[in-house]
Amino acid sequence: MRTKTDFEPLLVAFLCHWCAYTGADFAGSAGIKYPASVRIVRVMCTGRVDPLFVLKAFREGADGVLVSGCHPGDCHYVDGNIKAMRREPLLAAMLEQLGIERERFQLVWVSASEGEKFARVVTEMTDTLRELGPLNLKGGEQLG
Amino acid sequence: MPERIGVYVCHCGSNIAATVDVRQVVEQAAKWDSVVVARDYKYMCSAPGRELVIKDIRELNLTGVVVASCSPRMHEAMFRGVLEEAGLNGYLLEIANIREQCAWVSLPGAGATAKAVALTRAAVKKARLNQPIWEREIPVNQATLVVGGGIAGIQAALQVANAGYLVYLVEREPYIGGHMAQFDKTFITLDCATCILTPKLAGVERHPNIRLMTCSEVVQVDGYVGNFRVRVKTSPRYIHEASCTGCGACERACVLWDSIPAEFDEGLGRRGAVYVPFPQAVPLKARVDGKNCLYLTTGNCRRTCVTACQRGAIDFDQKETVSEIAVGSIIIATGFDVFDPGVEPRWGYGRYENVITGMQFERMSNASGPTLGKILLADGTEPRRVAVVHCVGSRSKKYHRHCSRVCCLSSLKFAHLVREKTGAEVFEFYTDLNIFGKQYDEFYHRVREEGVHFIRARGTEVTEIDGQLAVCAEDVELGVYREIPVDMVILNTALIPRHDAEKVSRLFGISRSSDGFFMESHMKLDPVTTFMNGIYLAGCCQSPKDIPDSVAQGAAAAAQALSVIARGKVSLSPVTARVTEELCSGCRICLRTCPFQAISFDQAAGTAEINEAVCKGCGCCSAACPAGAIDITHYGTGQLLAQIEGVCGNEDKD
Structure with a gap:
């Protein structure tokens, strides 16, 4: 079991292709640094993020999960991000029942030009996760 | 058949290799299930790099390829082509983004190599599940929509139309020409703006392939590249365009004649409720301003305009119409707004009558403007001392961070015109001189030699000292605070995104940069396309630029649209x-x-x-x-779950 002291939290980020993923690329081109423990999975739309994916990430050892996409109104697929937004509180409530703190699952809007914001969001979230300590799921194998 | 995957890790010179231990990524990858070959190469995108992949696919019978390199937004399409060349379906490719999302964002030795391994592993795990899929090809509509009839949109429209294809040019204002039509002279040639613009305006009006829609706005966009369906709302002009000759008799007869601030003259001149915007307007047709017309707003008016029009062109029964058009490409050339200096008292705009904006100066200096080209103070006399203030609202942390790019040069032009027309002393209050274009530096020296004073200023403030207008600032080069009494101040205001840029970006599904202007696909290498296939940008809606750059980008956008037309078909993503x-x-x-x-x-x-x-x-x-x-397809639940396992570092849980 990992301990709090030598702990580099693993953050899995589901990013939509059009906004947040491009924003993350933008952070790269601009050379803005953020923790290497942030791992990105590209989806076409945040509306594609099945709650199953989030559960799977936690089960696989993620200490936090970020879903990030276009700002409301900017979705490439009309309102996929709104669907993700509606899903978020329900999924967060369910995660809390499983003992996964609210702060470990976040939905943040990042546009294609907000590289700096993306770097800030993942850095801050990593700091929060470091405070929270490692996620140790009881009977984690039943998840997902 | 078991999967046979090749992994190729790119150094990208030192872009990746300086931060990521590429050899280690290769060594790890070679151990993974179904990986039959793992190599690294200095530049995977180079011809030898691509050859490496092609050779392996053929000789080792690869069933999938993983390239760990830059963002898939850079080279995914190119590497798909490489697979196709070797006889594999392009969608059997997977890219691990270890440059933009790993090497460039990580400090050396801070876990970047472990991250690169994880991202590559995720790509391998997904690649095992990739299936061949095929893009669908559909025919394209050969018509093009150009939104915005400024110089950039006009150039784009003419270029596409000259190639023999139909263009719909939609313009919100009752005339085309945009800001350029309002200018007096253009820097650095000091050509008369209208004189060089008019042939293009006439070209649009007379072109058999251009359908000009003024007083019109796009309200809905559906479809995709090659097959857009667009709804355009046209506001009533209350004028039968076919009958109107633009003689202006209605305007002179209007009971509100000379009482409404004229937008085209930036409020310096006045017009009637029915008016012809300017003498060279295209189309040269009157328009009734529905917001001010007494008859339309109150129903009570003698309708002197109707009596005055000998051709019976005025028609108060016109209604708003919505038309639907089908096009294959869309060129957005919606231009810019000008910063309002009235928001900050230190510029004195709206407080002192002889403080005007650069656009107002353009109208004043224009021979068809409100003063017939004379530079005059509010009391009708000529100024003896004039200040030009640069960067009003630009390069400011408070308002707009960006440089508006054209103002240094237009400020020099203002100085030249003031000197030429009045002989007044001119003081340029600048922060930096950003003089970038062909023969622009030569123009700067010419204006300097004409005796214009340049003050590198900080904290510029326009005020009145004992009833005398003055500009106060810290002279950075002399290190002193200066108060310069002047008769007139020209505020060269920022070029900013249109007030409704956000609405327009959503309408077309395009992104905006942090400065609010529309965002191109790549700042360096793709400055015309957007992330939306088939939608292109031209002119100042993308970022402030001068006339030659706007014209060049308009032509480039036309070339994009023409290449879609020439190909005759577009490929649609097989991701469904x-x-x-x-x-x-x-x-x-x-x-x-x-x-x-x-x-x-x-x-x-x-x-x-x-x-x-x-x-x-x-x-x-x-x-x-x-x-x-x-x-x-291609983003299947199984594929994404495998990727999640990969990024979390769990290889053995298959």
Whole structure:
């Protein structure tokens, strides 16, 4: 079991292709640094993020999960991000029942030009996760 | 057949290799299940790099390829072509983004190599599950829509039309020409702006391939590259365009004649409620201003305009119309707004009558403007001392961070025109001189030699000292505070995004940069296309630029549209939803989830059915399906779950 002291939290980020993923690329081109423990999975739309994916990430050892996409109104697929937004509180409530703190699952809007914001969001979230300590799921194998 | 995957890790010179231990990534990858070859190379995108992949595919019978390199947004399409060249389906490629999302964002030695390994592993795990899929080709509509009739839009429209294809040019104002039509002279040639613009305006008006729609706005956009459907709302002009000759008799007869501030003259001149915007307007037709016309607002007016018009062109019964057009490409050239200096008292705008904006100076200096080209103070006399203040609202942390790019040069032009027309002393209050274009520096020296004073200023403030207008600032070069009494101040205001740029970006599904202007696909190498296939940018809506750059970008956008037309067909992404009928319970939740009405319900089978021609592959239906009966090609649930395992560093849990 990992301990709090030598702990580099693993953050899995589901990013939509059009906004947040491009924003993350933008952070790269601009050379803005953020923790290497942030791992990105590209989806076409945040509306594609099945709650199953989030559960799977936690089960696989993620200490936090970020879903990030276009700002409301900017979705490439009309309102996929709104669907993700509606899903978020329900999924967060369910995660809390499983003992996964609210702060470990976040939905943040990042546009294609907000590289700096993306770097800030993942850095801050990593700091929060470091405070929270490692996620140790009881009977984690039943998840997902 | 077991999967046989080749892994290729790119150094990208030192871009990746300086931060990521590429050899270690290769060594790790070589151990993974189904990886039959793992190599690194200095530049995978180079010809020898690509050859490496082609050779391996052929000799080792690879069934999938993983390239760990830059963002898939850079080279995914190119590497798909490499696979195709070697006889593999392009979608058997997977890219691990270890440059933009790993090497460039990590400090050396801070876990970047472990991250690169994880991202590559995720790509391998997904690649094992990739299936061949094929892009769909559909014919394109040969018409093009150009939104905005400024110089950039005009150039784009003419270029496409000259190639022999239909262009719809939609302009919100009652005339085309944009800001350029308002200018007096253009820097650095000091050409008369109208004189060089008029042939293009006439070209648009007379072109058999251009359908000009003024007083019109795009209100809805559907479809995709090659096949857009666009709804355009046209506000009533209350004038029969075919009958109106633009003689202006109605305007002079209007009971509100000379009482409404004229937009075209930046409020310096006045017009009637029915008016012809300017003498060279295209189309040269009057327009009734529905917001001010007494008859239209109150119903009480003698309608002197109707009596005055000998051709019976005035028609108060005209209604707003909405037309639907079909086009293959869209060029957005919606231009810019000008910063309002009235928001900050230190510029004195709106407080002192002889403080004007650069655009107002343009109108004043223009021979068809309100003063017939004379530079005059409010009392009708000529100024003896004039200040030009640069960067008003630009390069400011408070207002707009960006440099408006054209103002240094237009400020020099103002100085030249003031000197030429009045002989007044001119003081340029600048922060830096950003003089970038062809022969622009030569123009700067010419204006300097004409005796213009340059003050590198900080904290510029326009005020009145004992009833005398003055500009106060810290002279950075002399290190002193200066108060310069002047008669007139020209504020060279920032070029800023249109007030409704956000609305327009959403209408067309394009992004905006942090400065609010529309965002190009790549700042260096793709400055014309947007992330939306088939939608291109031209002119100042993308960022402030001068006339030659606007014209060049207009032509470039036209070339983009023409290449779509010339190819005659477009490829649509094969990423779409698929229903597994055996799993579908017929609950129809997906039907409500789909933003494109691509899903219907097959009554006979009792299952959902996807229209792949309409589906855009967002995957919202897949996430919503309670039975897991809908999957997305290339972004399947299994593929994404495998990727999650990979990024979390769990290889052995297959």
